[in-house]
Amino acid sequence: MSRTVWTSGTTQLAEAETSSAPRTEAVMVEIRRRITGRALTGGEKLPSIRRLAGDLKVSPSTVVEAYERLVAEGLVRARPGSGFYVAGSLPVVALREVAPKLDRAIDPLWVSRQSLDAGADMLRPGCGWLPADWMPNAAIRRSLRALARAEDGILSDYGGTRGSLALRGHLARQFAAEGIEAGADQILLTPSGSRAMDLLCRFLLKPGDTVLVDDPCYFNFQALLRAHQIRIVSVPYTPTGPDIERFGQVLAAERPRLYITNAALHNPTGATLSPRTAHQVLTLAAAHDLTIVEDEIFAEFEPEPSPRLAALDGLARVIRVGSFSKTLSASARCGYIVARPEWIEGLVDLQVATNFGGPSPIAAELVFGTLSDGSYRKHLADLRTRLARRRREMLAELGKLGITPWTLPRGGFCLWCRLPDGRDAAAVAQAALRERVVLAPGNVFSVTQSAGDLMRFNVAQMDGEVLRVLGNALR
Amino acid sequence: MSRTVWTSGTTQLAEAETSSAPRTEAVMVEIRRRITGRALTGGEKLPSIRRLAGDLKVSPSTVVEAYERLVAEGLVRARPGSGFYVAGSLPVVALREVAPKLDRAIDPLWVSRQSLDAGADMLRPGCGWLPADWMPNAAIRRSLRALARAEDGILSDYGGTRGSLALRGHLARQFAAEGIEAGADQILLTPSGSRAMDLLCRFLLKPGDTVLVDDPCYFNFQALLRAHQIRIVSVPYTPTGPDIERFGQVLAAERPRLYITNAALHNPTGATLSPRTAHQVLTLAAAHDLTIVEDEIFAEFEPEPSPRLAALDGLARVIRVGSFSKTLSASARCGYIVARPEWIEGLVDLQVATNFGGPSPIAAELVFGTLSDGSYRKHLADLRTRLARRRREMLAELGKLGITPWTLPRGGFCLWCRLPDGRDAAAVAQAALRERVVLAPGNVFSVTQSAGDLMRFNVAQMDGEVLRVLGNALR
Numbered sequence: 001m002s003r004t005v006w007t008s009g010t011t012q013l014a015e016a017e018t019s020s021a022p023r024t025e026a027v028m029v030e031i032r033r034r035i036t037g038r039a040l041t042g043g044e045k046l047p048s049i050r051r052l053a054g055d056l057k058v059s060p061s062t063v064v065e066a067y068e069r070l071v072a073e074g075l076v077r078a079r080p081g082s083g084f085y086v087a088g089s090l091p092v093v094a095l096r097e098v099a100p101k102l103d104r105a106i107d108p109l110w111v112s113r114q115s116l117d118a119g120a121d122m123l124r125p126g127c128g129w130l131p132a133d134w135m136p137n138a139a140i141r142r143s144l145r146a147l148a149r150a151e152d153g154i155l156s157d158y159g160g161t162r163g164s165l166a167l168r169g170h171l172a173r174q175f176a177a178e179g180i181e182a183g184a185d186q187i188l189l190t191p192s193g194s195r196a197m198d199l200l201c202r203f204l205l206k207p208g209d210t211v212l213v214d215d216p217c218y219f220n221f222q223a224l225l226r227a228h229q230i231r232i233v234s235v236p237y238t239p240t241g242p243d244i245e246r247f248g249q250v251l252a253a254e255r256p257r258l259y260i261t262n263a264a265l266h267n268p269t270g271a272t273l274s275p276r277t278a279h280q281v282l283t284l285a286a287a288h289d290l291t292i293v294e295d296e297i298f299a300e301f302e303p304e305p306s307p308r309l310a311a312l313d314g315l316a317r318v319i320r321v322g323s324f325s326k327t328l329s330a331s332a333r334c335g336y337i338v339a340r341p342e343w344i345e346g347l348v349d350l351q352v353a354t355n356f357g358g359p360s361p362i363a364a365e366l367v368f369g370t371l372s373d374g375s376y377r378k379h380l381a382d383l384r385t386r387l388a389r390r391r392r393e394m395l396a397e398l399g400k401l402g403i404t405p406w407t408l409p410r411g412g413f414c415l416w417c418r419l420p421d422g423r424d425a426a427a428v429a430q431a432a433l434r435e436r437v438v439l440a441p442g443n444v445f446s447v448t449q450s451a452g453d454l455m456r457f458n459v460a461q462m463d464g465e466v467l468r469v470l471g472n473a474l475r
Numbered sequence: 476m477s478r479t480v481w482t483s484g485t486t487q488l489a490e491a492e493t494s495s496a497p498r499t500e501a502v503m504v505e506i507r508r509r510i511t512g513r514a515l516t517g518g519e520k521l522p523s524i525r526r527l528a529g530d531l532k533v534s535p536s537t538v539v540e541a542y543e544r545l546v547a548e549g550l551v552r553a554r555p556g557s558g559f560y561v562a563g564s565l566p567v568v569a570l571r572e573v574a575p576k577l578d579r580a581i582d583p584l585w586v587s588r589q590s591l592d593a594g595a596d597m598l599r600p601g602c603g604w605l606p607a608d609w610m611p612n613a614a615i616r617r618s619l620r621a622l623a624r625a626e627d628g629i630l631s632d633y634g635g636t637r638g639s640l641a642l643r644g645h646l647a648r649q650f651a652a653e654g655i656e657a658g659a660d661q662i663l664l665t666p667s668g669s670r671a672m673d674l675l676c677r678f679l680l681k682p683g684d685t686v687l688v689d690d691p692c693y694f695n696f697q698a699l700l701r702a703h704q705i706r707i708v709s710v711p712y713t714p715t716g717p718d719i720e721r722f723g724q725v726l727a728a729e730r731p732r733l734y735i736t737n738a739a740l741h742n743p744t745g746a747t748l749s750p751r752t753a754h755q756v757l758t759l760a761a762a763h764d765l766t767i768v769e770d771e772i773f774a775e776f777e778p779e780p781s782p783r784l785a786a787l788d789g790l791a792r793v794i795r796v797g798s799f800s801k802t803l804s805a806s807a808r809c810g811y812i813v814a815r816p817e818w819i820e821g822l823v824d825l826q827v828a829t830n831f832g833g834p835s836p837i838a839a840e841l842v843f844g845t846l847s848d849g850s851y852r853k854h855l856a857d858l859r860t861r862l863a864r865r866r867r868e869m870l871a872e873l874g875k876l877g878i879t880p881w882t883l884p885r886g887g888f889c890l891w892c893r894l895p896d897g898r899d900a901a902a903v904a905q906a907a908l909r910e911r912v913v914l915a916p917g918n919v920f921s922v923t924q925s926a927g928d929l930m931r932f933n934v935a936q937m938d939g940e941v942l943r944v945l946g947n948a949l950r
Contacts, residue, residue, distance in 0.1 A: 032908075
């Protein structure tokens with residue numbers, strides 16, 4: 001049985017699993033060649049199995065296998081009792097990726113759409129993830145091979161409503177080590193950190209409610225809240241957390257139902273909450289009956305754990321959200337929510353109603369397998385070292401362009417920087433996009449649009465070409 | 476490097492990939508034994524690597540590997556420069572699945588929750604999927620092995636916003652063969668068919684809007700619409716589609732914004748839309764400016780394709796939704812939406828805001844690999860044959876209990892049946908649940924609660940024990 005390996009846009013033949021595979025593929029190539037060359041046209045009968053086997057000097061079973069696979073591809077149809085035919089009306093399928101619209105207005109979805117759908121020739125210093133070759137791909141491959149031997153139920157069943165017990169158990173142990181006592185029952189796996197946020201918004205809010213975010217904050221928080229028709233208010237973020245005086249004022253004046261923020265490393269600034277600010281945030285939250293969602297998506301990049309609202313609060317009014325996308329795999333699509341048991345119970349119902357469950361159970365086991373791989377801890381340590389070096393190098397390079405850091409992050413790949421001479425970051429981003437470089441201009445992060453001359457740089461996605469384009473765009 | 480294979484609740488050692496793997500595992504077992512036997516307690520230092528290697532007659536590198544993996548498991552901590560220690564405070568983690576609440580009221584979420592979280596000892600003739608050993612697991616395993624050789628980007632990147640181009644191309648070719656011209660750009664992959672519905676509700680509706688469903692209909696349509704605060708109205712379903720006279724009356728009187736229905740095989744009845752009813756539905760929809768979502772989740776079970784509203788309508792006012800959960804893998808979690816290009820564009824934004832993308836790209840490639848496997852077409856043919864035989868057999872067995880079919884489905888695993896003597900299906904389901912059998916009582920499917928003596932049976936999940944419990948519950 002032969003198999004193909006997929007690349008982004010093309011198909012290539014992998015090493016054969018058995019010796020017959022290249023012959024099957026050769027037959028398929030020959031038939032495809034005849035069809036595209038119009039030697040065989042729509043509706044026409046393919047050569048009989050016996051004849052083609054003789055012509056190509058392969059066994060009849062190889063031809064059968066090739067024909068079956070061409071049927072699976074849609075190029076050929078089988079008529080029982082009659083033989084194989086070229087598919088009647090070959091569809092005009094646009095087999096190209098949709099080019100992101102270059103002229104789209106810069107809104108909170110702009111960076112996401114540009115980064116996710118960027119062509120292979122584009123550079124993405126504005127995106128919020130590491131390059132694929134920085135990820136633990138060897139461990140992922142080992143986990144995939146192990147999964148190929150897992151029991152049938154893992155491969156094809158829906159799985160339980162909370163998601164992989166093995167992965168939830170792993171998380172529960174990790175949380176306990178951070179001082180958060182949450183049983184596996186109190187953890188709900190979700191298809192992503194974003195989806196965790198989405199479920200929480202649906203569960204806790206109704207249209208017209210007010211939610212507090214940091215300014216600046218992760219742009220997708222704004223996109224999500226707008227999708228929920230939520231009124232957004234903000235508090236300025238300082239290098240040690242939200243401006244606590246303004247935080248108290250906003251709680252009193254606006255009565256937000258929810259505060260959404262980052263633990264560990266704040267996005268986009270890379271700043272870390274101080275213990276004092278953390279305590280003050282919780283004290284004010286208690287006084288105003290505020291619920292807090294703490295998104296710890298960058299936690300694994302921290303050299304040492306910083307204060308966690310969830311640990312201080314004991315999960316009374318704090319809900320913790322995270323995912324494995326930044327350090328393990330974004331392709332697995334797996335996130336989680338940790339919260340009070342009765343909230344989790346309600347969130348399970350909501351996730352069943354809206355997705356009939358959580359993440360792909362296969363993908364969740366893949367995450368668990370990779371986390372449990374002996375190499376994963378070393379991968380994280382190496383990442384931290386590599387990123388620390390890269391942050392230093394890029395700060396030096398950006399400095400040559402007159403670009404200066406707003407703060408010096410303790411970890412991660414983000415640098416939140418001010419452009420020289422009050423330059424408009426949106427205009428710089430538009431100019432860079434014309435040279436195939438996606439940047440993240442400050443105001444996509446800012447509710448009050450007060451970050452016009454700031455920009456978030458992903459140091460892991462930067463190279464000489466990015467710096468050259470950036471230099472041009474600033475000129 | 477050794478790897479473990481996961482089973483639902485326990486861990487077992489797989490065949491070793493290298494000869495050192497059993498030794499590593501043996502060291503891990505020994506340390507675990509010492510910890511659980513309190514020979515080593517929280518905070519205590521583990522034996523030095525050299526000493527344990529000598530004691531156990533293994534190489535030091537084997538002990539290092541074992542310790543690293545115990546660290547990854549959270550049982551052991553490493554202190555750089557000092558050695559390895561038993562993790563300080565072992566959490567009290569409830570490593571058991573949450574038992575579904577047996578006394579929960581029978582609502583539209585009841586069957587889902589009971590079925591998804593059923594223990595391994597429970598039988599599930601009420602669930603909406605095939606047993607794991609009916610699924611194409613061999614092809615899935617081949618695809619997993621091929622994925623283990625895929626390029627890094629597939630394994631760890633977010634992927635494009637519409638999802639795997641290979642899979643969308645495959646779907647576009649399949650749709651074209653059914654007369655639906657939709658390019659790959661017009662297809663949006665989603666993490667499930669349910670999630671496709673959820674996105675469409677969010678995109679097309681606002682709280683308080685009215686939506687029309689069939690009576691009976693898939694219970695999760697009701698759960699979903701309630702989560703969106705939608706007013707639900709219904710039309711009786713007949714063996715050839717919705718009662719068309721009532722359909723017209725409801726459109727005129729209630730002005731629903733949307734009609735959600737099944738193509739191919741209706742859930743729960745197994746009925747098939749007739750060409751005449753299909754045309755009438757579209758004519759009335761045009762007259763009342765109604766949008767239709769056609770869920771074709773059971774389409775692959777059809778012996779011959781039945782009328783598709785999307786094909787008749789050309790995707791003008793019909794949106795098509797489906798998934799791969801019923802015949803390929805529910806664990807991959809992959810569904811899709813086919814709709815007008817401008818709607819897809821808006822749905823992409825919504826899916827980025829609420830999930831930062833669609834299904835797991837790894838899982839989508841797994842689906843594509845399995846679909847493209849030469850064996851998949853034969854798997855479908857075999858499934859149809861096997862289900863046809865099983866439907867016949869189970870109809871005969873149910874007949875002995877006085878249970879009679881509402882209609883005779885052309886395909887699939889559902890039988891919608893009337894209980895004898897007007898017996899209350901909810902009471903029968905509660906009685907069966909006490910004997911560890913999950914049934915699907917009629918009123919969970921019925922908006923008007925007019926299916927009190929009906930029940931949906933999944934013939935693939937039935938055996939002698941189910942029939943025995945059912946017989947008891949009816950007595």
